[in-house]
Amino acid sequence: MFGALLALQAPAALASACTTGVIVDQWTGTGAGSLYNAFNNNCVELSTTVANRPIEISLDQSYTLNGSATVYLDTVGPMTYWLGASSGNALTFGGPAVGALSFDALPAPGTQSYGEVILRPSFQLANSGNPVIVDPATILTLTSDSNLSAGSTIQLSDTYYGGSDPPILRFGTTLNLANPIQLVGPDGEIDTNIQTGAVTQGISGSGDLTVTGSGKFIFQAPAGMALTGSMIIDPNTTFSIADGAVDSPAQWLVNGTLEVDNDSSNPQIRSLSGAGSVLLGNRTLQLENAGGSFTGVIQGAGGFMVAAGTEFLSGPNSYIGATTINSGATLSLAAGGTIANSTLIDVSGSLLAALREVHAWEWGGASGEFSATLGLRHWLRRPPGAVLLRYNGIPDVPFTTSTEAPPRNLLEAGIGLHAQLRGHLSAELSLRGDYGRSVRAGKIEARLEWGF
Secondary structure: OHHHHHHOOOOOOOOOOOOOOEEEOOOOOOEOOOHHHHHHOOEEEEOOOOOOOOEEEEEOOOEEOOOOEEEEEEOOOOEEEEEEEOOOOOEEEOOOOOOOEEEEEEOOOOOOOOEEEEEOOOOOEEEOOOOEEEOOOEEEEEOOOOOEOOOOOEEEEOOOOOOOOOOEEEEOOOEEEOOOEEEEOOEEEEEOOOOEEEEOOOEEEOOEEEEEOOOEEEEEOOOOEEEOOEEEEOOOOEEEEEEOOOOOOOEEEEOOEEEOOOOOOOOEEOOEEEOOEEEOOOOEEEEOOEOOEEOOEEEOOOEEEEOOEEEEEOOEOOOOOEEEEOOOOEEEEEOOOEOOOOOEEEEOOEEEEEEEEEEEEEEOOEEEEEEEEEEEEEEEOOOOOOOEEEEEEEOOEEEEEOOOOOEEEEEEEEEEEEEEEOEEEEEEEEEEEEEOOOEEEEEEEEEEEEEO
16 A cells, blocks of 8 residues: 555556556456556556546456455546456466455546546456455446355445545445445445445444435445434435344434334334435334424324433424423423324333524634524423323323322523533533423523533
């Protein structure tokens, strides 16, 4: 990989990153030395002297790699490289090989131009478990389920070329991939490219994974998801949960569509944010550690559960199943948010109807957030056993209770300030008044917190 870093300082198009490999130039598909020697010397460089002109290269025979190899893609503006193979030929990677096969764009100095390598349906990479790596500013496009052998990990590696665009895995056709996807670094992207693609072997890593491209991504991996960053669904893109646990991401940012109706069980996620759509079908979506604000629409015959934390809903939700709020959890209907079609509301925590305004700011190396809230909290004094609130369809009287214990209502107002520069400083001031038939108590609370 050091060769790639050095090449960034050299003239873009023909500056060689390969000292002993082959440089494939223009349209010929041939170069100095054979592909066999190039791969076994760890380096194949694809380059051209003309921007935006595709290069076609085809395996003329089957090859077996004896070690790690990198395919470098010179970029003079966005570049496209096609890799194919004559009938019956394949590139075998594994056995004695140690390391990985990497696809690595070489951006021209001062640019972040993407280099794309498209594996034709004829191209097959066979290996015994070593990863295939997609580096920053690089797009790997698959056009066949057999481009990569089943079980080989696809690594989206965003660990060098500081500040560059993230690595991208792109669907070139309808796919059903039996390959685990691993995110290495802060960001990675899956471009559905107006196609439908399924993954059956799981997603892992510690960064933020974005699914984009106005197509459909189907997650049907019994092994589940082990991604600890955020799962981001871009507008006009659908993420469908069909099988496997998906509760590892810190949050789901849904600006496209999240489908859970094909899941074999009721899916659990940590937190929900965004402005898109959630399609429940007959399933119940459960938030395990809510802390998001969702301005989109949740719809379907299924239900919605807040198991812990506070979730803000401010869209015209139309789902008709049960709304469940566990003890200690809060569902806040903010800025006109509704759950008016929910036929059953089971509250062990509290339901907060609130107006909330948040302003974020940045100045130099400091950042902060100011928030103001005014709301009405409905909190039951629950006797032993479950407490059910039922929607009765009468305007302005949304809930009746099935318990004899009187409800407790709180009128709440608060302002908060949070600032961060090296450490953090936060301050909150709130005013709360209990009322039933008349105001019974009032309380002012102030809190100050700091740390470094």
